[in-house]
Amino acid sequence: MPNQYVISIMARDRVGIIADVTGTIRNLRGNLADLSQTVLGGYFTMILIASFPDEVTPATLRETLVALDRQAPFEVGIKLRDPHLPGETEVTPENRYVLTAVGPDKIGLVAALSGFLREKGINIEDLATLVEGEKYWMILQVSLPPQMDVAKLKRSLQLHLEKVGVHADLMHQGIFRATNEV
16 A cells, blocks of 8 residues: 655745655655645745655655755655545535635734634635735635534624734635635
8 A cells, every 4th residue: 555645845936846745755656646736936835745665765765855956955854644634525515615805014913813703613724815015915725613603603703803903704615615616
């Protein structure tokens, strides 16, 4: 049975990193399952899950990835994926929502929003933020507990975030996709 690894990579951004990393995984007969990548402040960051034949060890994988750029070696983290951890597919689509929020750029906005969600038992599955001028934008994919009253949640969320000057909107991921697809 192949080993499944969670791999994180960070490096100075440059053209071709994704091609280099995914080509290396292919050359090691690895099969990608999931991947998330972004560039922040000039740094390339990626986290992925891939399955490899038994003969591909974490040490071999790390050495091969680090060697991709001798001038600016990649920082690489590798963990054997715990098969007992729930996967993303275990969250039902009817419980997935997209939360968008915008407010003035000031300290503590992500902490205020994530703290509120924690108190409500809502898991953040994906989070992206962007500073644009004086505005701070957040977009989150969240999974709500079953039977949560969405209308009540929206009201309490807005009341909580008004204190820090943030406007938020919560919509089902199906509606978000339908209204935002290109």
